[in-house]
Structures are given as structure tokens and as C-alpha cells.
Amino acid sequence: MxxxxxxxxxxxxxxxxxxxxxxxxxxxxxxxxxxxxxxxxxxxxxxxxxxxxxxxxxxxxxxxxxxxxxxxxxxxxxxxxxxxxxxxxxxxxxxxxxxxxxxxxxxxxxxxxxxxxxxxxxxxxxxxxxxxxxxxxxxxxxxxxxxxxxxxxxxxxxxxxxxxxxxxxxxxxxxxxxxxxxxxxxxxxxxxxxxxxxxxxxxxxxxxxxxxxxxxxxRAKQWFRRSRRAGYAYAEGAALHGAPPECHWVAETRRALVWGVGLPVVSIIGMALSPWSALLLLAYPAQALRLMRRFGNERGFFLTLGKVPEAIGVLEYHYGRMFHRPVELIEYK
Missing domain, CATH: 3.90.550.10 (Spore Coat Polysaccharide Biosynthesis Protein SpsA; Chain A)
Incomplete structure (x- = not known):
């Protein structure tokens, strides 16, 4: 081409x-x-x-x-x-x-x-x-x-x-x-x-x-803010170029929402109906172990944990877009 x-x-x-x-x-x-x-x-x-x-x-x-x-x-x-x-x-x-x-x-x-x-x-x-x-x-x-x-x-x-x-x-x-x-x-x-x-x-x-x-x-706070910024970027990138064939950062946005928001919310709501719903939370250590085998213990653990601040960043982007809030930098230094 x-x-x-x-x-x-x-x-x-x-x-x-x-x-x-x-x-x-x-x-x-x-x-x-x-x-x-x-x-x-x-x-x-x-x-x-x-x-x-x-x-x-x-x-x-x-x-x-x-x-x-x-x-x-x-x-x-x-x-x-x-x-x-x-x-x-x-x-x-x-x-x-x-x-x-x-x-x-x-x-x-x-x-x-x-x-x-x-x-x-x-x-x-x-x-x-x-x-x-x-x-x-x-x-x-x-x-x-x-x-x-x-x-x-x-x-x-x-x-x-x-x-x-x-x-x-x-x-x-x-x-x-x-x-x-x-x-x-x-x-x-x-x-x-x-x-x-x-x-x-x-x-x-x-x-x-x-x-x-x-x-x-x-400091852990700096890592949290940097991960939150990544989630914001995922959501905005998907909003701009998420359509096929590129599907820019659609998968990253989805993973952040599933692991950072979806799974814990479903588990908590489910426990009101059945205590067995708490078993859903075992998906986190299973995911961490899977990523540890692939990327090493340290990185695998934080890739799993990082889905929480990433999800916050995703939600922050959509909240700001919905209510027309001005964009603000997310700095970690």
C-alpha cells in the first residue's frame, strides 16, 4: 500500500x-x-x-x-x-x-x-x-x-x-x-x-x-493515578476509533470494566441472594496466577490489581463526556 x-x-x-x-x-x-x-x-x-x-x-x-x-x-x-x-x-x-x-x-x-x-x-x-x-x-x-x-x-x-x-x-x-x-x-x-x-x-x-x-x-498513589490515566485513555481511544476494523482499545476498555467494576458488583449483589456468589471473587487470584505465569509474579499481580484504577479512569471519561465536564490532566508526578 x-x-x-x-x-x-x-x-x-x-x-x-x-x-x-x-x-x-x-x-x-x-x-x-x-x-x-x-x-x-x-x-x-x-x-x-x-x-x-x-x-x-x-x-x-x-x-x-x-x-x-x-x-x-x-x-x-x-x-x-x-x-x-x-x-x-x-x-x-x-x-x-x-x-x-x-x-x-x-x-x-x-x-x-x-x-x-x-x-x-x-x-x-x-x-x-x-x-x-x-x-x-x-x-x-x-x-x-x-x-x-x-x-x-x-x-x-x-x-x-x-x-x-x-x-x-x-x-x-x-x-x-x-x-x-x-x-x-x-x-x-x-x-x-x-x-x-x-x-x-x-x-x-x-x-x-x-x-x-x-x-x-x-508511592502506590502514583501508580494508581498512572493506571487511572491509562483507563481514561482506553475509554477515549475506544470512543474515537472503536469501530471495526481497528477496534482501538475496545478490548482494553472492556477488560477494565469487567475486572474493575463488573465482577465485584455482581459478586456483592449476588451475595445478598446466596453466599455462594462470593466464590466469583476467586476469579481474581486465578487471573493473577495466570498473568504471573505469563509476565512474572510482580507484573502479573499488578496487572490484575490495576484493573480497578483503570476502571475508575474509564468511568471518569464517560462521566465527563455525559455531563460535559472540562478535561483535566491526570498527573502522577
């Missing part, structure tokens, strides 16, 4: 050193993490745009001192990572623009050699719009929550459906499909990748090391 939105580009024909690469860094009160992020960007990146979402820790000054162009988001509009990435890309494309853009969160550092490797991959695969690599948690030993993040990002290598927040992309192609959907508070990358694939583009995950991420999750 030939990509419908293909824009003629000489990036795949020019010498690698002549390919124009830019970076969009987004952040809010990342402190030392932002300093490390900016320092990790190699000289092959010709332009760096830092997009700030209302930081109060001097991030804007730090970014300018590091040589980055700075975009400060309008404080009167809701902050989202999607909106920040769009405004960064818009600034990057002003003037001569760039061929490829590396999106990276301000709490990440770029691994040595990634830009050259991913650049060469996009040049070798003209139908690839996005390439991502292995994102690792920087301090997995700090908490179980950090280790869960690291395991979550260990996705299969090869052509895939979506990327995460860090990836190298064809800048003009992202612009051609309208960029990120700016009002999404989470799940904006899979949604963008879905639209790219609909246009005939490919998304690739390669084995090379890409970024180190600092989740800084040390």
Missing part, C-alpha cells in the same frame, strides 16, 4: 549528514532531569525546541541557556503533552523546517547513537513514518512501580501499531495528518499512529537503545 499522504522529500536520497533533524522536548518542572535531557541531545540535531507547560522551577531559563528555542504554552488553555508536541513541531517547521523530528519527554535522556541509527532506518524504509527503540527506566531498582514501567516498555521488535512519547518521525508526514490530537490527556501517540497507518504509513520498533526515562514513582 502506497502512503496516501506521501510528501516528496529528498531526505532518503541525500547524504546522511545533509538530512535535517530537529528535536521537540516537552516538560513541566522537570528540574535536573531537563538539564540531563538537553545535554544528551547530540550535535547531529540541528535545532532543539523546548515546550514548557507552565514550569515554576526555572526550566525556561535552563533551556535557553542550553541553546534551545523555547515555546511557552498559553496558560489559559489546558495543558496536554499532545498540544505541547504540536506547538513544538510548528515552531520547528518554521523557516526551512526539518526532515525528521525526535520527540522526547523532558524526564528522559537520549541514548548515544540513537539518532544516527533511527535516521538511517527511516532512510532505508521509505514507508516508515515513525521509528522507536528500547525505552528503559533509569532507576528500576528504586521501586516496584519503576520496575513495572520498565517492563511495560519492553515491547516486541518489528512493525507495530504504535509508539510511545519518544520516537523519531518524518516531520512533514506528521504535519500532513494534522499532528497529535491536542485535547487528549493520554494515549495521544497510539491515536496518531492509528491515523498514520490508515494513510498507509508504517510504525516500527527496533531493538536499539533509545532513551532512559525517570518515572520517579515511589
Amino acid at each position: 502506497t502512503p496516501k499522504s506521501l510528501i516528496p522529500s529528498k531526505a532518503d536520497e541525500r547524504h546522511p549528514s545533509d538530512v535535517r533533524i530537529g528535536a521537540v522536548v516537552i516538560g513541566r518542572n522537570e528540574g535536573a532531569r531537563l538539564v540531563a535531557c538537553l545535554q544528551s541531545l547530540p550535535p547531529v540535531i540541528a535545532r532543539v525546541v523546548y515546550v514548557d507547560s507552565g514550569s515554576t522551577d526555572g526550566s525556561v531559563t535552563v533551556a535557553r541557556a542550553a541553546g534551545a528555542e523555547v515555546v511557552e504554552l498559553d496558560l489559559t488553555l489546558p495543558f496536554t503533552a499532545a498540544r505541547a508536541r504540536n506547538e513544538g513541531l510548528q515552531a520547528l517547521m518554521a523557516g526551512e523546517g526539518v526532515d525528521f523530528v525526535q520527540f522526547i519527554d523532558g524526564d528522559c535522556v537520549l541514548q548515544y547513537g540513537w539518532i544516527e541509527t533511527s535516521r538511517d532506518f527511516l532512510r532505508a524504509y521509505p514507508k516508515a513514518a515513525v521509528v522507536c527503540g528500547r525505552r528503559r527506566e533509569r532507576f528500576p531498582e528504586a521501586s516496584v512501580w519503576n520496575r513495572l514501567c520498565d517492563a511495560e516498555w519492553d515491547t516486541p521488535v518489528g512493525q507495530t501499531k504504535a509508539c510511545g512519547g519518544d520516537a523519531l518521525m518524518r516531520a512533514q508526514v506528521i504535519c500532513a495528518v494534522g499532528g497529535y490530537k491536542p485535547n487528549l490527556i493520554a494515549g495521544e501517540e497510539p491515536e496518531l499512529c492509528l491515523r498514520l497507518r490508515a494513510e498507509g504509513w508504517q510504525i516500527w520498533r527496533i531493538a536499539d537503545e533509545m532513551t532512559l526515562h525517570d518515572a520517579a514513582m515511589t
Whole structure:
């Protein structure tokens, strides 16, 4: 299938050193993490745009001192990572623009050699719009929550459906499909990748090391909020693209509701009629054991437990949609 939105580009024909690469860094009160992020960007990146979402820790000054162009988001509009990435890309494309853009969160550092490797991959695969690599948690030993993040990002290598927040992309192609959907508070990358694939583009995950991420999750409350945000993203993604053949995040939304709400509610109501209904709750340890065998004890346990906050996020999305409540970020840091 030939990509419908293909824009003629000489990036795949020019010498690698002549390919124009830019970076969009987004952040809010990342402190030392932002300093490390900016320092990790190699000289092959010709332009760096830092997009700030209302930081109060001097991030804007730090970014300018590091040589980055700075975009400060309008404080009167809701902050989202999607909106920040769009405004960064818009600034990057002003003037001569760039061929490829590396999106990276301000709490990440770029691994040595990634830009050259991913650049060469996009040049070798003209139908690839996005390439991502292995994102690792920087301090997995700090908490179980950090280790869960690291395991979550260990996705299969090869052509895939979506990327995460860090990836190298064809800048003009992202612009051609309208960029990120700016009002999404989470799940904006899979949604963008879905639209790219609909246009005939490919998304690739390669084995090379890409970024180190600092989740800084040390409390159960942070994990709960992150899982709740995932549920919200599932519900919104299903509402946007849940129809066949894509059925985007329909299964994830259904699982969250069944395990996080349906089963406990049915069990509690059933116990009013028969105490034997309590046996339904044995489905939880059975499910946990099944997932433990597949993903390991730690991850399997929390994948089961995580259905509760995910279900809360799903219900929160539908409640807000029903009563037209304004969208609010669900932050875990």
C-alpha cells in the first residue's frame, strides 16, 4: 500500500549528514532531569525546541541557556503533552523546517547513537513514518512501580501499531495528518499512529537503545493515578476509533470494566441472594496466577490489581463526556 499522504522529500536520497533533524522536548518542572535531557541531545540535531507547560522551577531559563528555542504554552488553555508536541513541531517547521523530528519527554535522556541509527532506518524504509527503540527506566531498582514501567516498555521488535512519547518521525508526514490530537490527556501517540497507518504509513520498533526515562514513582498513589490515566485513555481511544476494523482499545476498555467494576458488583449483589456468589471473587487470584505465569509474579499481580484504577479512569471519561465536564490532566508526578 502506497502512503496516501506521501510528501516528496529528498531526505532518503541525500547524504546522511545533509538530512535535517530537529528535536521537540516537552516538560513541566522537570528540574535536573531537563538539564540531563538537553545535554544528551547530540550535535547531529540541528535545532532543539523546548515546550514548557507552565514550569515554576526555572526550566525556561535552563533551556535557553542550553541553546534551545523555547515555546511557552498559553496558560489559559489546558495543558496536554499532545498540544505541547504540536506547538513544538510548528515552531520547528518554521523557516526551512526539518526532515525528521525526535520527540522526547523532558524526564528522559537520549541514548548515544540513537539518532544516527533511527535516521538511517527511516532512510532505508521509505514507508516508515515513525521509528522507536528500547525505552528503559533509569532507576528500576528504586521501586516496584519503576520496575513495572520498565517492563511495560519492553515491547516486541518489528512493525507495530504504535509508539510511545519518544520516537523519531518524518516531520512533514506528521504535519500532513494534522499532528497529535491536542485535547487528549493520554494515549495521544497510539491515536496518531492509528491515523498514520490508515494513510498507509508504517510504525516500527527496533531493538536499539533509545532513551532512559525517570518515572520517579515511589508511592502506590502514583501508580494508581498512572493506571487511572491509562483507563481514561482506553475509554477515549475506544470512543474515537472503536469501530471495526481497528477496534482501538475496545478490548482494553472492556477488560477494565469487567475486572474493575463488573465482577465485584455482581459478586456483592449476588451475595445478598446466596453466599455462594462470593466464590466469583476467586476469579481474581486465578487471573493473577495466570498473568504471573505469563509476565512474572510482580507484573502479573499488578496487572490484575490495576484493573480497578483503570476502571475508575474509564468511568471518569464517560462521566465527563455525559455531563460535559472540562478535561483535566491526570498527573502522577
